Amino acid sequence: MSVSLSSVPSSEDIFESHNLIGRYIHRTPVLTSVLLDEIAGCNLHFKCENFQKVGAFKMRGATNAVARLSENDLKHGVATHSSGNHAAALALAARTFGTKAYIVMPSNAPKVKKNAVAGYGAEIIECEPTLAARESTLEAVVQRTKATFIHPFDNYSVIAGQATAAKELIEDIPNLDYIIAPVGGGGLLSGTSLSAHYFSPKTKVIAAEPEGANDAFKSFYEGKLLPSINPKTIADGLLTSLSPKTFAIIQERVSAIYTVNDEETKAAMRLVWERMKIIIEPSSAVAFAVVLKNKEVFATTNVGIIISGGNVDFDEFKFN
Amino acid sequence: MSVSLSSVPSSEDIFESHNLIGRYIHRTPVLTSVLLDEIAGCNLHFKCENFQKVGAFKMRGATNAVARLSENDLKHGVATHSSGNHAAALALAARTFGTKAYIVMPSNAPKVKKNAVAGYGAEIIECEPTLAARESTLEAVVQRTKATFIHPFDNYSVIAGQATAAKELIEDIPNLDYIIAPVGGGGLLSGTSLSAHYFSPKTKVIAAEPEGANDAFKSFYEGKLLPSINPKTIADGLLTSLSPKTFAIIQERVSAIYTVNDEETKAAMRLVWERMKIIIEPSSAVAFAVVLKNKEVFATTNVGIIISGGNVDFDEFKFN
Structure with missing residues (x-):
């Protein structure tokens, strides 16, 4: 395991x-x-x-992070804030492992990126386009859902x-x-x-x-x-x-x-x-x-x- | 042979x-x-x-046409009129077989295309951008050089x-x-x-x-x-x-x-x-x-x- x-x-x-x-x-x-x-x-x-x-390449890291979650963690899903490739990768990795992804995205993110993330079945939570708003929105999502935060690189x-x-x-x-x-x-x-x-x-x-x-x-x-x-x-x-x-x-x-x-x-x-x-x-x-x-x-x-x-x-x- | x-x-x-x-x-x-x-x-x-x-794909046809020329024909080179892929393909095929390519191109052809053809060592002969000018210029080139005309498809x-x-x-x-x-x-x-x-x-x-x-x-x-x-x-x-x-x-x-x-x-x-x-x-x-x-x-x-x-x-x- x-x-x-x-x-x-x-x-x-x-x-x-x-x-x-x-x-x-x-x-x-x-x-x-x-x-x-x-x-x-x-x-x-x-x-x-x-x-x-x-x-x-983001698919590799996101998949490894999700694959290593416990069964209990997988029940609650994963979450991140990203408007880029990590968001799509985490959404697809979550779908692959039958769990839910919550993606915090700035309201001004390109529609094509939102569509890609939504297309993989993730839930998009919009926030103001500031780092502070991203972080506080993510924290609220994690508190509400008990999802595991998967940082894009740290x-x-x-x-x-x-x-x-x-x-x-x-x-x-x-x-x-x-x-x-x-x-x-x-x-x-x-x-x-x-x-x-x-x-x-x-x-x-x-x-x-x-x-x-x-x-x-x-x-x-x-x-x-x-x-x-x-x-x-x-x-x-x-x-x-x-x-x-x-x-x-x-x-x-x-x-x-x-x-x-x-x-x-x-x-x-x-x-x-x-x-x-x-x-x-x-x-x-x-x-x-x-x-x-x-x-x-x-x-x-x-x-x-x-x-x-x-x-x-x-x-x-x-x-x- | x-x-x-x-x-x-x-x-x-x-x-x-x-x-x-x-x-x-x-x-x-x-x-x-x-x-x-x-x-x-x-x-x-x-x-x-x-x-x-x-x-x-034009590289295939041009190469086959040049590869099938007699030794005597190869001495005189090949010619065509084209501003597109056939021109570059014939120029490269000619260089591959150690013969000369004469390419008739309209004066308004994009510089990037002229550069590609010239980069393969072909001689570019410019003409007015009309079909009549292309054909008469090509005919003059063939008469002058005895090059073999390689039609792009016929x-x-x-x-x-x-x-x-x-x-x-x-x-x-x-x-x-x-x-x-x-x-x-x-x-x-x-x-x-x-x-x-x-x-x-x-x-x-x-x-x-x-x-x-x-x-x-x-x-x-x-x-x-x-x-x-x-x-x-x-x-x-x-x-x-x-x-x-x-x-x-x-x-x-x-x-x-x-x-x-x-x-x-x-x-x-x-x-x-x-x-x-x-x-x-x-x-x-x-x-x-x-x-x-x-x-x-x-x-x-x-x-x-x-x-x-x-x-x-x-x-x-x-x-x-």
């Missing part, structure tokens, strides 16, 4: 998590492109979580779930010099750094962050948690700041953090769309943009890039 | 063509989507030529090359009830219908055409070639009209032609982008739009869809 993880995931925890969630997630492909290798000057291996269920079961993406990448491409992952709240990055440490210790993990939301960069190099104030970037999945759990792992296991601006992110995203014919979201393009901006660092090496997701709002999006 | 095909390709011709071009093209994947199957009410198999070299070697996409699809998915291919000049459709006839005779081939460029629909049902006058559609790869060679094959081997309007095409394209996270061009979406518009025809059947390409001009494109 698996239980929720209460400390930094061990290699056994990540193995067990992978076994636990394997049948509920896609093992996503690792794609390559001769054209992009030529442009970047290195050997790129894209781990395509844009093809994951709900279109993002949660070791979630981190262990996100770690399975890098674990698969390492299994498929065993000789990587670098793995690059984008960083927002740090769930994907911390999990990636743990998997590299346990399963491919020679591989360096590099974080990619937008300049307009560079709290991880500042926190990492100043040695203390410095959350972003009014972050702004087209990489809308990376607006959140690190949490105590993710920051502690990242400080220990990540080699460096590089930042890029939104123009660089857009150019990288366009290259992938045009040359590889796959849709990646801006948050994923940040990682590829780091390679294009620092070619001398990665020259002729084997680079794994975690493509975190492919959810783009086409009502809004255009390149020009 | 292979030679250019001078009559309707036989099953042996298509086999030989596939062997001839196999090492120069990608064997593209056949993708499926549970979500899109639910929406469409049938079992969809997408043959993804958007992942083909130059981003389109050419049996090209048709046999395009037929290899459906041949691969049938090899991968042997029990298809339908294969749907978009129709512009008819090279892909005629080749597809030949492969189905030879390699999977129970499979019906359906053509998909934009309402605004419905010459194939009219020609097919009236029994004579009726070229489009001023065709207009967002499916810019399907503006051309059938030719004598393609029409004759289509008349004999295609079961039906369905048309869709541009709004239906856009909606189908958006569904694929959003749900499958792959980029398909409007000309490809026309085929999926036919399924969505005629669900009762395809209900519960196994449907192959040829995704003809993934070349979208992101300078221009937006959904709204």
Whole structure:
């Protein structure tokens, strides 16, 4: 019987998590492109979580968190506040395990995101679009329903779930010099750094962050948690700041953090769309943009890039 | 020694063509989507030529045509007039076989397309953006250079090359009830219908055409070639009209032609982008739009869809 993880995931925890969630997630492909290798000057291996269920890696962590709940906890459901991929992932994971999801969403969240969450059978509770309103509304929901709060990243079961993406990448491409992952709240990055440490210790993990939301960069190099104030970037999945759990792992296991601006992110995203014919979201393009901006660092090496997701709002999006 | 095909390709011709071009093209994947199957009410198999070299099936026909030239012909190069995927495909095929490509392009062709063709080392000859200017310019080029004109579709070697996409699809998915291919000049459709006839005779081939460029629909049902006058559609790869060679094959081997309007095409394209996270061009979406518009025809059947390409001009494109 698996239980929720209460400390930094061990290699056994990540193995067990992978076994636990394997049948509920896609093992996503690792794609390559001769054209992009030529442009970047290195050997790129894209781990395509844009093809994951709900279109993002978040499915891994949410599924692991729900799979580890006790039978009694499952009776009361799960809850979170999110307007993004974690909301959809938790809604689908809850449905998979026959329990209820309560999702607190800001009233100005895009309709397409609300529809996705509602489509998985979750109950949406609207609140004012402020962090304070989100937190107080979530607290009221948890009190009313006794649902378990599943934090989008400050949660070791979630981190262990996100770690399975890098674990698969390492299994498929065993000789990587670098793995690059984008960083927002740090769930994907911390999990990636743990998997590299346990399963491919020679591989360096590099974080990619937008300049307009560079709290991880500042926190990492100043040695203390410095959350972003009014972050702004087209990489809308990376607006959140690190949490105590993710920051502690990242400080220990990540080699460096590089930042890029939104123009660089857009150019990288366009290259992938045009040359590889796959849709990646801006948050994923940040990682590829780091390679294009620092070619001398990665020259002729084997680079794994975690493509975190492919959810783009086409009502809004255009390149020009 | 292979030679250019001078009559309707036989099953042996298509086999030989596939062997001839196999090492120069990608064997593209056949993708499926549970979500899109639910929406469409049938079992969809997408043959993804958007992942083909130059981003389109045109690479197959152009490569077959160039591979079949005599050594003497190869000395003088190849020529065509095209502003689209055939131009890029012929340029790359020519480079592959160490010969020269002369591409007549209208002066108003998008810069991105000119750059692609020039990037493969072809010589671009600009002309006024009229059919008459294209043809007279091409004639002058051929006279000057003695290059072999490779027509984008009215050419049996090209048709046999395009037929290899459906041949691969049938090899991968042997029990298809339908294969749907978009129709512009008819090279892909005629080749597809030949492969189905030879390699999977129970499979019906359906053509998909934009309402605004419905010459194939009219020609097919009236029994004579009726070229489009001023065709207009967002499916810019399907503006051309059938030719004598393609029409004759289509008349004999295609079961039906369905048309869709541009709004239906856009909606189908958006569904694929959003749900499958792959980029398909409007000309490809026309085929999926036919399924969505005629669900009762395809209900519960196994449907192959040829995704003809993934070349979208992101300078221009937006959904709204």
